Each structure stands twice: as C-alpha cells, then as structure tokens.
Amino acid sequence: MPEPAARLSQLPTYVFALIGERVRQMASQGIDVVRLDIGSPDMPPPDFVVEKLAQAARNKNNHGYSDYKGTPDFRAAVAEHYRKCFNVELNPDTEVLPLLGSKEGIVNLALTYLGSGDVALIPEIGYPSYTMGARLAGGDIHYVTMNADTDFLPDLDSIPQDVAERAKILWVNYPNNPTGAIATLDFYQRAVDYCKKHDILLASDNPYIDIVYDGQPSISALQANNAKEHTVEFFSLSKSYNMAGWRIGAAVGSAAALKNLLKVKSNMDSGHFKAVYEAGIAALAQTRDEWAAERNRIYQSRRDRIMAALPEIGLRGYNPKGALYVWTEAVDGNAAQYLEDALCIAHVVLAPGTAYGPTGEQFVRFGLTAKDERLDEALERLKKWYKSK
Ligand SMILES: Cc1ncc(COP(=O)(O)O)c(C=O)c1O
Incomplete structure (x- = not known):
C-alpha cells in the first residue's frame, strides 16, 4: 500500500472516534459506561417533521440528484427563518447555501479561503474542525486568546498586526462549544468592524443559535450593522431541531463568499435527498416557540444538576x-x-479539554444530551468514586 498524503499526518484521529472505541471495548466486557462526552441530541425531532420525511420519501420524483444549491423552497425557508427570528433579510438565491451539516461547510470554507501563507484566526478554545480545516487546506493557524478573563470571547486586540494582514478567516462560535459562553x-x-478593517471573512459558526438558558437572547452575527458583506454564518438543524443525523444546515450571508464556497462544494458533493429538504422546510415553518422553550428547559435542568x-x-x-455543554x-x-479514573473506575465518559485547543489541558467537558436517568446515574457514580478516593 502507498503511504497516505503528508497532510494526513497533520490530522489526529477524531477524539470521539477514539473514545467510542474504548467504550465499545468496555461494553464487550459487559461494563455499562455512561457517555457524557458527546453533543448528539437525545430527544427526537417534532413528530410532524418525521411524518413529512416519510411522506416526501414516498414521492417518486424525490429520488434523483438535487441541485448543488439545494431546492429553492428550502433556501426560501431558511431566509424566512432569519427574517422572522433575527430580522435579517437574505436573498434566498445568493445569500443562502444549503450544507450537508455545518461541519462540512466549516472544512470547505477553509479549503475555499486558505492556502499556503494564509492565516485562520481561531479562538484558542473551540470546535476542532476550525483547526483541522485549516490544516487540510495547508493554511497557517493563529490561536486567539480566549479564556474566562475575556468572558470566553476572542481577544481581537491581542492579534498582532502582521498576523491580521495575512488572515483570511476569523472563527467565532456563540453559544459556544465547549464553554457555554454567549x-x-x-x-x-x-x-464585523475588525474583519472589515483587515479584509477578513467573519465565520460565525452558530449551530446552537437558539439553545440558550436563563432567558438569554438568541443572536445572529448578521444582526450587526453592515455584517452581511464580510460575514458567513453556519446555521444547522442538527441541534435546533434534534436532527443531527439528517445532516442538514445552511451557510448564510456574504453572496461572494457563498459563491466561492459553492465552487468547492459542488466539486465534492451533491445536493441533499429532496425529502430531507422538505422535512427541513416543515421544521423551519413550525411555530416553534413552545417546542424550543420546552427543549431548552430540559437541557437547563440537566445543566443545573x-x-x-x-x-x-x-x-x-x-x-x-x-449550547449543550458544561466546561469544568x-x-x-x-x-x-x-x-x-472517571472512565475506568466510575464508568463515566467525559470529553477531554485537550480536544478543544492548545489551552484545554486542565479542562473536562460534560454534555447535556444524556437522558435524565442516565445523567443522574453518572453523577451518582462520580460522587461515589470521588468520595472514596
Ligand atoms: C461548534 C460546532 N460547530 C459545528 C458542529 C457540527 O454540526 P453539524 O451537525 O451541523 O455538522 C458542531 C457539532 O457538535 C459544533 O459543536
């Protein structure tokens, strides 16, 4: 077998794949492990969304390739959602680009804008795909200071001038994985002003946009004045509608950036199964205040526990x-x-802070997506183990 390309040596095995393997080995020895490491919603999408998928899957016309830009109706539904929820006007033809989940868009945006000598500005605590996308693209990474003292916001003043001059993308993500900051x-x-000044694309990764607690507002980066020209926001149905396995989301914002992103994407993948777009439209069209409030209430009570x-x-x-995590x-x-010890003695898996960047070493992340009984079981096991230390 030939050696894989050199760029693979830049990519560690995805941390949750490694953890998953250890959990499988323990399970094969009959050990019951509680997983609090991942952020895959445990609750289902609304029933009518699943019904819509089933109905649309029976339509004989829905099984061919769909357009690289998805369906016009889905793009219009995303634009309407942004108008209704954030008072942001989007042109559905040029300012909305459907994605196969936001992770795909994150990595493809890196391939779109980064090459040798280009810099991605990445908060020093953040979702791993910003780093992995930059590495795959062969770009440079500058980790921007972000910690409890900066309210877990990237300190833009800390970015050296020469780095800003080479930067092409600034990543931000609020509500934040893993810190829960908004x-x-x-x-x-x-x-937005910083990105305009330095001619950088602001990439707002926003899959938790409406998962907020204690009455906090749900905000889009596109609500900032004159944001659209320099901003792309990644919106996803994975967490907002409990549809993580469906792989559906959208990039919204700068028409120029989306056109460039489409150039990369259309060489890599095709549009989604049309039935998924139809179900996505049903999800976006629902009067969702009550449903979303109940979902947030459940996550908030887990957070409190x-x-x-x-x-x-x-x-x-x-x-x-x-967001769906507690950063500890x-x-x-x-x-x-x-x-x-939590894994081997208490049989509870938590996510290592090291997965989220160079300063994550002393941190441990809890996910809020285990069922209540499993969460309580995990906390009891941890208490018992910790007390007996
Ligand atoms: C911050 C962040 N961005 C993006 C993603 C990927 O989401 P999607 O399912 O839309 O690809 C996740 C998933 O956990 C995430 O936490």
Missing part, C-alpha cells in the same frame, strides 16, 4: 448560558487523570 451584539459588531454536583466530584465549572476544571489541576 456573545452580545456589541461583540459581533466589534468582530451538573452544576450542583460539581463541588462533590472534584470539579469547578462555568455556568453555561447556552479539575480542582487538583490534573484533568487527564480525572478523565481516566
């Missing part, structure tokens, strides 16, 4: 204002040992 409109305005348990299990946490630190400073 952004204000004021922050988005500063990010985790936050209440932390003092008894050797962790200190940051109360999340949104091991009080003894040894997160690696904590994760190993």
